Amino acid sequence: MDFFETRLEIIEAVAWLVTVTAGVAAGVLFARRSHDRLTGTLAAASAIVSEGLSHAEQEDAFASMSAGLARLFDADSVALALPTADGRLACVGSFGYSKPEEMFLRPGEGISGRAFVTGEPIVAPDVSKAEHYKPAGPGIKSALAVPMRYQGRVIGAFNVESRTRRYDESDLDVLVPIVDQIAAVVEGTRLRREAQERAAAELKARQELQAVSAVVLAGVASVHDLKASLHSMITEIADRLGWESMALILYGDDGLLYTRAYFGYPEYSTRIAFKPGEGVVGAVAQSGKGRLVPDVSLDPDYLDIVGATRSEMCVPLRAGERVLGVLNAESPRPDVFSREDFELLATLADQMSIVIERARLAALERTALEGMRELDKLKDDFVATVSHELRTPLTSINGYAQTMLVRADDLTEADRRSFLEATVRQCNRLSTIVESLLLVSQLESGEIRRRREFARLEDLVANAAEASGAEDRLVCHDESGVGLVTDPFRLHHILRNLFENAAKYSPAGSPVLVRVCPRADGACVEVHDGGSGIPKGAEEIVFDRFRRLGEPGTSGVPGTGLGLYIVRRFARDLGGDVTIARSTEPGYGGALFALHVRNLDLEPA
Template sequence: MRGIYWMRLKAWRLLAIGTVIAVYTLLLVVDARFIFSSPSLSLWISFGFSAFVALVFLAVGVLVWLYARDRWVASLLFGSFSVIMIPFAVRTADLFQAHLFGAISGVCSSLGLTLCALLLLRFPRNYFTRWSSARTLTLRLKQVAVWMYVIALVLLCGFALSFSLVHYLWPRGPIWLNVLDLIYAIVVLAGIVTTIVISYVCSESLRERQQIRLFVWGVALAFTPVLILSILPEALNLPGIRAGWSTLTIVCLPLSLGYSILRYQILVFDAYIRRAVAWIVGVVGLVMLGCVLIALCNKVFMGMLASFAFGLASLTAITAPVVWWLAKVVTERVFFSEVLHYRRLIAEPTLLSDEILDLDEISRLLTLAAIHTFETSHVCLFVLDESCGCYYVYPALKDDPGDEARRLLARVLIEKLRPQTCGEVDWLETQWPAVEHIASARRPSLLYELLREKIGASFGLRRYVVTTMPLGSEAMLLAPIRVQGKMIGLLVLGERDDLQQYAGPDFEAVQMLLGRFSPVLETARLYGRANQHAALLNSLYSVSTLPGSAFQSIEEIAAVYAAVASEATMSRAEMWLFDEAQGLLRLVISSGSGPHIADEAYLRPAQWYDWAPWFYAGESSQEGQSSIAYMPSCLSLVPHFPFAWLPLQRGEQRLGILVLTYWRPHCFMREEMRVLQMFASQCAASLENARITIELREACERQKELDRLKDQFIMTASHELRTPLTAIQGYIELLSEYNSTLSVEARGNFIAKAHRGCDELALLVGNIMDASRVRIDAENIKLIPVLLRESIMYVLEILEAICKREKRRISLSVSPELCVMADDMRLRQVLLNLVSNALKYSPPETDIEIAVIEDDTWVIVSVRDYGAGVPPSDQPRLFERFVRLDRDMNSPVRGAGLGLYICKQLVGAMGGQIWIESSGVGGEGSTFAFTLKRTPSNLQVSDQKRQESDLTI
């Protein structure tokens, strides 16, 4: 279908081609009729040569007409070759009917010569538009001269056509008509030669000079054999070749001109064409050498057949190899000198040497060499990174932010080649279809070729010829860099500065350039890969130098190892620790940039392969797709990004999982997998050692704490117990010594005071015993609904005597129906300790306030005194065992420092919290508060309205 579309689009070209082919066939038929009327071998040979030459002119004209980019050039050449074809097609008929076919030949020759002259004004330099915007007087004069020359050509052509017509109508006309015809030919040929010389001298590029050189030498090859083999021997009365035979080389004229026009649109065949030209030059040279040697030997060895044969054979054996070698040299230096130019540029001494192993430096040198060779400022180099399976731009664009041309070229190429399913990326993946096509291609490819292959628009000769449409950004040349058949890089040449397209000669120059740089580039790439592997080893194992005592927790060592792994691999490192009791993996740390392996904070490994190393290269990896069944089962979704799953195990003990995730494509090399597994083993050993170290440290700390508590208990107990014991001992000694002299009241007072000391001593010992069994009591607490007011009233009744003695007033604000979830006996013990402390640590005759704040869920009970308060610095340790303030150690107030500790344990067991609020300023006192959970009362109460009551004792 696309072929039909193309044919419809080019229908007018095909119509012109069909018309010319029909004329060619008709003329051959007419010409053949004269051969059948007088058949002879010489006529058949002459007819064959003429038909072949006419066919060559026709074929070259058709090829240029179809594929030449400059349509004016294509039209002029097609027209000139079409009319030049006619004299060769009617050559035999011209011998029999000179008037009619001679006139046709004359008209076509004159018209073809004029069209060739006009063609050279358009190609390779366009003299019609070159100075169309001229502003200086010199350029305007040149433009006027060009148009005057064109007008003269047209007028002369008209005269020549008139002369041919007159010659046909008046065969025996005056001789000056032939002279005028000859003068026209000489003038036009002189104009052609002048145009060629001016174009060559004024040419601005190597391509223009090469095109002119090809045309000139094609003309030389076409007419030199006729001159040497036919005209010159005839003038010197020497044996030669008939002009009909020697004019066969005239086919070099259309071939050279057509090739010079299409050379920079031909994608391939340039090397083959140069080889064929070398063969043609060699064959022509050998034929000319043979003719010269035959003539020379004929003169020297006249009549001596043996000597003639020996001399001819000897001279031929000596001179033929030299002529063949000279033919190759001449072909390369004369016809295709730009190849030598490229070789000189590429072989120029540079900084390139075998000692250069830096990949960025080699890439920069290759880029500069390409810019210098191909005269383009848009060059970028992609180099294969096997760890990622992608081609990245080198030198890195981030290292050279000012190179906007290279950045733009790389971005355009990536946008053109990436599949539609791929998002925004800054690399070329090896598995993209376009990249695979480049890797398998035998030659460099133009970008538009790849795009044309993708849409299936290549057929016939179009696959070998550059399109005639403007390419724009698709004109870039993609040259694969190969080492031992493997593509290790891609050199991208952007649009040339002269706006010409890349074609056959450029392909060979690219191959020469890459042939010189590719070994050094591969060496630098392998060296960089080895350095990267060594850096990975150094980074991963640098953490092994840290002492185990430097870590305070498992999470801390996990964070350190995750940070090291993330930095070394440029990925996200997640550390999942295993809770053996619950059978779960818990995410404890995530470091670096990359996707998360799972959205959940917990994973449940259930299969044996959850604890096996696993490396996944992403969705594009065929190996990963084939082993998808062994993906860790605890992952709910199959990740679309590369990741490494590294179990942390010590023997049969499972400690956790280290996961590395990558945003960019990543291929895990064998060395990298081995290093990562070794790092995971080291991490597991460090985690196990840290766990053991932390447990030992905690045990040591607990032992130190126990020793501290023991010392504090001994100090507190010895201090607090000594006071009542001293009092008891003193009163007993007084009774023992003065019992007979004491009065009944004094003896009773001594006994009462001794009894009070015994009670105080029993209270201290009781508190110590309560502290020893408070944890057991906390475990045996049974929570039931308890009326808070009744518990508070019970405690106040116990302390009523003390309040009356010290003239205390305790205010209470609580609802009679307020019910909390608590253990009644332990609740009363807590309230008794708090109110007793408020009485002990506040001056007599000061008030005590008991307040209750309630909401839908919780009840806050607070006890406030107006004593000296507690400094903020001492508040954090107030609820620990055996803690008393320094100011209270020598005060009359006795205590073991266990009351608040017991309260904290009991309140916590009942589901609440206890705390202190104090500014530490004397007279403002302290407030001890605790919370309990509220519950509806299950007791019978009256329906009367709730009211608050104030109790004063």
């Protein structure tokens, strides 16, 4: 019995051992098959991730990975969510959603938001019983949400949902490693993008610095050649910044806007003058406010001069409160200029304004210095001329006086009379010189007031001819009997100086023609002489104060260089002017001085 029992126990033990061994063997086989299946699934998932990385664009890569994982997990929808600047979670890669760009979650909202906040994966075998599930589509039965981790940080969340498959904890064995791979990809993409953005920002900053440096360097040279400096600035800036076309447009003396330097524009477009308020350029110049135009076809101010233009930005050039013009940039591509580009253009415009204003002030300084040198020379010439002009009559007067004193007993009555007449002539010459000097002094100080009186030109001409001492040489043609309201004092000195000038520069004894012509607003007095005329190019400078043609003190023609200056000043005081031309009158081949005098009765008092 004992043997039987022992034998029976042994048999039972063996049976138990066989059962355990079979169970272990079955478990090992199942584990091996599960491992093989897990390994195959992971390999397939890795292949999906690798395929997604083959896409150049991040959005395409995320979409490809989402679609592949949806097939692997029998999912109807997949979403990869990353945090935005405002703290929400945005869908950056998806499959199965109609409008993923409109999908946003607050942290903690839905199972994806919950997984993002807690850092723990969430399995919802039955979404109807899941506490935090937020429906995103109809018919979903089961879902998984896994936090995306990178080096211990949660950087996003990954979500899969299915209408047919019921997910369980075992699915996390595949999904969690795959999401970790995706997280590494996302972070790598972010770091690469930040590195590219930093490199682009550094390149742009370097280009901007080079552009500003080009303006500064060009400004150094602008003192000597502003036009070349402006062209150099525009070309250098456009090349450095990669802008297709640029133009610097400045106000002209006539109030219009002209292109002074340009790059990338057809030449015909640079010859167009803009009125203030005309086009984007004119509007910016008139208002003093810059414009950034993403699409010129939508801007009512845009003038279609260059047909290829699609976008434009334009800023004013200022010197204090004064607008000098504008700096303009255009592109054949729409919406190509950013707000940063616009601000850079304004900075460049400020620098260019300094260059332009500096060059303008330098030009004014050069002009002023040249004017001062010229004035000093004219004063020196004037002193030499006046000294000569005063010394000549004084010498004559002294000579006649000495002769009359020393040889009083030897002189006849006729001799004494001749000497006295010569002395009177020289005194009159001195008086004329002194009178001219005083007259100019009064002109400069504004002491001569304008009078309004009616006078006949015939009488004014006769009086001026007598005062000039040339009445015997004048041939007057005045049959009109013109009379007008004028300032007799000013008109007398105008005519007197014109007659004296014509008589001095005509051959001795030759006639001087004076013709009076009526005009609707007054009259014109022409004075024709028989001299050599005024050299070409000197028609205006002869009216300058102290100006005489030829070296001072060496000309055979007496004068101080003030007569024609007085003529023009008084003529313009009377609302008229005096011009010079070559006379075409037969017998008078010299200069023609034409005095245009207005009837002051036609002006308000």
